[in-house]
Amino acid sequence: MKNNLYIYNALNRKKEKFEPINPPFVGMYVCGPTVYGDSHLGHARPAITFDLVFRYLKHLGYKVRYVRNITDVGHLVNDADEGEDKIAKKAKLEQVEPMEIVQKYTNSYHKNMEQLNTLRPSIEPHASAHIIEQAEMAKKILENGFAYEVNGSVYFDVAKYSKKYNYGKLSGRILDDLQSNTRELEGQSEKKNPFDFALWKKAMPEHIMRWPSEWSIGFPGWHLECSVMSTKYLGDKFDIHGGGLDLQFPHHECEIAQSKAANGYDSVKYWMHNNLITLDGQKMSKSLGNFIMLDEMFSGDHELLEQAYSPQVVKFFMLQAHYRNPLDFSNKALKAAQKGLERLMNGISALDKIKPAKNSSFDVNIIKNKSYEALNDDLNTPILIAHLFDGIKKINSVIAGTETINENDLSELKALYNIMFFEILGLTNDSESSSSNGKLDDVMNLLLNLRTDAKKNKDFETSDKIRDKLNEIGITVKDKKDGFEWEIKQL
RNA sequence: GGUCACGUAGCCAAGUGGUUAGGCAGCGGUCUGCAAAACCGUCUACAGCGGUUCGAAUCCGCUCGUGACCUCCA
Incomplete structure (x- = not known):
């Protein structure tokens, strides 16, 4: 499979030739939405960006597996490791089951993505369906000595990890800076360091989304789901990991750390980030x-x-x-x-x-x-x-x-x-469907032929009236040398 | 405060050592009964100050301004 494609790899901060690990196959994982609300403009950008990547790689002849997750658990409202689950909070607000929230906003996301004419991913896994795998990965990291357990919660030991690997290499961060700049937040006393992040959290009594594990009844940390679901469906090492620039730190940085701590290597060859809408x-x-x-x-x-x-x-x-x-x-x-x-x-x-x-x-x-x-x-x-x-x-x-x-x-x-x-580019001509209405065509031809007759008789008052009224209705009339054209104006 | 981006014509937005980016808007013209569309022409910029270079919007330094991340966000 030949290509001349260069993509910017955030890992090295430069454009690199795209060479898949196992051609003609390409694996691409993109961080999807946390489904606790309707999609906004910002959701459209990664969807459109990586749809473009997906479409172009397919056009080049690759067999692309595009995995985009649905986050439906573990993403907390305030701090990565404390506070309410976003889904659960919304469920309480709307007085429905958490999974009802998940379904509702997943549907609305799908609807919007379809309107934007983006292709469906090959696999769309839910975080809540991979709790066991997430607990397994946490266990592996714990066994490798890069995590510690406190009161039923498991935290990633960033300081220890940094002694062997480079925490911050994706986002260009230096641990010492983080150390001196991370804000102290309440409820973090369990952690050895403020920048440590949760792999497993023990559920507080009010926390309704909970699963059993060997440490406690609780739920997985947010960063774990992407590490788990990407490698589960794309293999230990895969080609492209994408997402919004705002996820670069800490989310993607933590993914890299988790992979390295669990397996000894980074799973991702090319990290791609779309910039934000302002x-x-x-x-x-x-x-x-x-x-x-x-x-x-x-x-x-x-x-x-x-x-x-x-x-x-x-x-x-x-x-x-x-x-x-x-x-x-x-x-x-x-x-x-x-x-x-x-x-x-x-x-x-x-x-x-x-x-x-x-x-x-x-x-x-x-x-x-x-x-x-x-x-x-x-x-x-x-x-x-x-x-x-x-x-x-x-x-x-x-x-x-x-x-x-x-x-x-x-x-x-x-x-x-x-x-x-x-x-x-995946653009469509959305006026096409409306213009293929046979009856409307007939009516328009009748009307515009009458207008042509009026023009022949120099009755411009009538011909302009027809054109102006149609324009008000939302139909543009264009005169041609040998006739006329009309189209329904698009928004 | 730390880290990292960015500052391009009226607006949006590419480019990143020498050559017209493109779109929208404006102006002049062609076409048309008048429009619309289209075509032709026009307007032709790189925050400021220094430096490197035969040559800088592009590299380097400083200054000013804006933003992002460091805390949930795509």
């Missing part, structure tokens, strides 16, 4: 309360939104920035993305109207090669999209008569847009 320059976060739900984006029902933005617009907006750079949300930028996407889609539909000439006045292969170059350079979608726009300009020029294209190049170009736009 709102007015600030990260969206629960504590600041400045986050927008995906449902609100799609409906426009939020005080910060000037209009609704379709899932495709939101996706395109994100793909126009590189995944490793922060992206600031604004109505202005979203609207620009919407216009740009329309231009791109109109151009792609226009491909079908082109009549091929004998010769081509431009080189389709250049666009094609540059598109692949962009993807191979750490999935540089902004560059890819720029080249796609260049192609659209050529397409429009052919229609305008200033460029020509031959039959062979035309089918090459069509294939290219199918691959890049639909298959790899």
Whole structure:
């Protein structure tokens, strides 16, 4: 399996050639959501980023197993090791079973991800279904001497681990700095050091999500689930581990430590992180309360939104920035993305109207090669999209008569847009379904033919009235030399 | 306070030693009954100050500004 793909590996902080451990197989694990609430804009970014990775690797011919977990236990509200479980807290609030919460928000996550046209992962494991494996891993770390038990809880001994391995190598942190900078929080007295983290927590009486173990009736620590589920389904060593940049420390750092402490090696070859979405320059976060739900984006029902933005617009907006750079949300930028996407889609539909000439006045292969170059350079979608726009300009020029294209190049170009736009970027033309309504077509043809008659009779008052009223309804009419075109406006 | 990023035209956003990124908006033109769409043209920037270099937005230093992580978050 040949490829020329370079991806940025957070472990070494540079772009590296992508060479899977066992080609043609590729294993990719991505940290999924903790399902205790509806998905917000921030959830869309890793989903879109790693969907792109998934799609491109498949396009290159790899057999990709994409595992993305559902966190439904062990993720606590306040501190990693103290406080209420997020799921349990929400369950209490909504007066339902914890697993009802899990199901409800898993469903809503799936719905949003489908709207964004991201592919389902190959396996979507739940943390709560892997309690035994998590306890086993904790035991292994304990046996290897990198953890200690206190009052039924098991903690990872970071200081001891650091003597043998490098804790902080992923996030570039130095233990001494952590030591002097970690805040002292209440209830951490059990731990030898404040930066130690829980592998197993004894459940307090009010804690309803609990399982038996040899140490206590309790629940696993948050970081353990990803170490366990990734290797269970992808093998001891696998290719790509992804997630949001905010998870780099401590979550991913702890995963590395757990793997090394248990097995003596890091399981992951390439660590990839998508950067975050900001709102007015600030990260969206629960504590600041400045986050927008995906449902609100799609409906426009939020005080910060000037209009609704379709899932495709939101996706395109994100793909126009590189995944490793922060992206600031604004109505202005979203609207620009919407216009740009329309231009791109109109151009792609226009491909079908082109009549091929004998010769081509431009080189389709250049666009094609540059598109692949962009993807191979750490999935540089902004560059890819720029080249796609260049192609659209050529397409429009052919229609305008200033460029020509031959039959062979035309089918090459069509294939290219199918691959890049639909298959790899995973964008869709969501107006297509509505325009394939036969009866509506008939009605529109009737109406617009009447308008054409009015125009012939120089009755522009009537023709403009039809066009303006249709526009109000949400249908754009475009006059052509030899007739007319109409389309249902997208949000 | 510690660690790490970033600062690119009106807005968004790539690039990262020499060559037009791209999109949106604006302006002028072509087309059109008028629009819309499209095409052609135009506007052409790299926070500031020093340094390295034949050459720097790109490398180095300092200054200013913004943000992230260090605590749950994608």
